[in-house]
Amino acid sequence: MLQQERWLSLQRKADLLWQRSWDRHLRLAVTGLTRSGKTAFVTALIHQLEQAGFSARLPHWQVLQQGRLLGIQQVVQTHQHIPTFGYSQALTKLTSNPPQWPEPTQTLSEIRLELRFRSQNLLRQKIGHDLCHLYLDIVDYPGEWLLDLPLLDLSYAQWSEQIREQLQSPQRRRLAEPWLKAGINWSAGQPFTLLVDEVAAVADLYTQYLHDCRQKLGLHSIQPGRFVLPGEFAGAPMLQFVPWVWALPDSTPSHDSLYGLFQARYEAYKEHVVRQFYQKHFSGFDRQIVLVDCLQPLKISQEAIYDLRDTLGQLLQSFQYGNSHWWQRLFAPRIDKLLFVASKADHVTPEQHPALLSLLRELVHPGLARARFEGISLECMAMAAIRASEYHQVEYQGKPLTVLHGTNLAGHELALFPGMIPSRIPEPDFWQNPALRLTDLRPPSWNGKQAMPHIRLDQVLEYLLGDKMQ
Ligand SMILES: Nc1nc2c(ncn2[C@@H]2O[C@H](COP(=O)(O)OP(=O)(O)OP(=O)(O)O)[C@@H](O)[C@H]2O)c(=O)[nH]1
Ligand SMILES: [Mg+2]
Structure with missing residues (x-):
């Protein structure tokens, strides 16, 4: 019995090694500070993958656009001791009437998907081996855990x-x-x-x-x-x-x-x-997406936005490579892509997205400038995993103005211009005369069958998975 278990465990390890050596396994970590949108993002990502080839609109995800994606399914996760990401619970909330956001989560969880696709590698096509599998582990964990890293020193x-x-x-x-x-x-x-x-x-x-x-x-x-x-x-x-x-x-x-x-x-x-x-988790991640709610501190104070900048700086230390401390070399040996995302971009009108992105870059920049990264690609984007608003053009004082439509958490319909997002960390008087009208929005009404609306989730997918699905 014991021997059989050992054999099975060896087989599992060998399978994993085989998948890794053929680049068929990717451990994608999703993090961000509390309420930054991690659970909504993972739920939306899985849902869009499931809907790929059906109702999902993912024009920037090339494997889909090129007609090479064959199918996606959830499979048994490798780590039996890690809680499974609550995908179906999150969907139940989102499809309830009225729709609700998923519950806050407190700990690390993971989910494993198998993505089948045809390779565009000519050699593989010639020898008839163009059918490929990518095993994608998605791990959701609180960014606050990373902030303890400096304590080691x-x-x-x-x-x-x-x-x-x-x-x-x-x-x-x-x-x-x-x-x-x-x-x-x-x-x-x-x-x-x-x-x-x-x-x-x-x-x-x-x-x-x-x-x-x-x-x-x-x-x-x-x-x-x-x-x-x-x-x-x-x-x-x-x-x-x-x-x-x-x-x-x-x-x-x-x-x-x-x-x-x-x-x-x-x-x-x-x-x-x-x-x-x-040792148990961080060192096993291949890619990392960090969600940042840049809008929240704009509602509070200048101290809050500087605190977010400093916190992101601390968080970046975890991914530092090169001449770093021994523990950093030991623990972060292999993340090759790091993506920072300004989440919940549907709270502002589309012409404000460049400013939101620029603000995110300013928040992340000091950390990047201090850190040394080797062999790691870094990118910033603005995105909404689940778009809870729509936009319409109106005429205001003789000029066209984009207005945001949505429903607030109390169920009241809104039509408003949320204001101009500062493209840099603003001066203190920004908070003395608040010009922004940022309201939490209820998720869109949704029957669970069609793909949910999003903003740039396909660009995120292309950045994170594109090169692994060639
Ligand atoms: N409009 C909009 N709101 C979002 C989106 N994603 C998250 N939110 C809002 O942000 C809140 C937090 O989202 P979660 O996905 O639970 O965030 P989290 O980082 O998992 O939060 P914790 O598990 O508590 O750390 C939600 O309840 C929504 O109000 C989005 O794409 N659009
Ligand atoms: Mg969560």
Whole structure:
């Protein structure tokens, strides 16, 4: 029995190697910060693939345009321990009456598709071997997990110092009051055993502070990321520590002191959460798409948009190649294409898309300039996985104006000009006199049979899969 299992496992590995050596396997990772549109994107992508050759409109996807695509089906995923992406649940939501967006997701999931096509390689055609398969694994994971990467390079003391610096911001400081106050009487050398419950309570307050930073200030650079998205680690002691921002210890604190315990938990977090994620998942990705909601910070503040820029910069460090730290070389050895996408472009009128793209480029650029990438192709696009609006031309003050039509989440129909998207990070007065009217839209009414409307999903497909389907 055991031998049979071993044989099967060997066979699976051999199959995988065979597929890889013939370029028939692609692991596509989809990430982005919370609510950036990952689940909607993966759902729309699978749905468009299923509809390819039927009702899907994908003019830029060449394998389809050239009539070489033969079919697509969902197949059993290779990793049995990873949750399956909830495709049918997402479709059920989108086809409900009234249509709803898929539920938020908290953890990593994957789905495997088999794409059959005819190769345009003349040699393959000549020898009658032009029928090809591409096994596409799509992995959806929270971008916040990547933001923990820099922790691998920081000691507990250095990380605490960084948080102390962040607290110079009056807005952050105000939100941090509850946990700062709760720990104010602590001293670093105090024995931990007397404070077990207190530590858990302060860690909860610190977690609440991270949530508040995100929800009230629209900030994304929050650490440790798993405090807000714990996934399978919920309740583990290694998620119960806080940065040491009070009086520093005079001498090296013992391991059973408060400081010593926080230090040990911080190191455990790095080892079991951060390093494990990179080793188990990140190092296996071939291509990566990062979704960015550039419109959200435009509704909030200049601090929020600078925070998004800095966060994207941190995220880019994960993909850095070349003369980088040892762990970066170890963990990111093979991603060859990296695509940044400004998601939800259907919230603005089409003539604003170039400005949206330019804003995305400005947000990503500082990170790109700092990082060194070798053998990796980078691209930026503006896209809507599911187009929830339509556009019409009207005459306004004697001039033509494009107006956006859609339905808001409360079910009211809208016809509005959402405003001009700044092509660069705007000055603070942009938020003092807000000229943008960006409203969350209900998904389009849809019977589940026809392909859903989208914006440039075919260009995304061509960039990510085109060269693998020659
Ligand atoms: N109009 C429009 N809205 C979108 C689109 N994609 C996502 N949204 C909106 O963004 C919200 C979040 O989308 P999700 O796909 O759940 O985003 P996510 O990144 O998976 O979110 P988490 O799982 O919570 O991290 C949705 O509920 C929609 O309101 C899109 O293509 N068009
Ligand atoms: Mg999701």
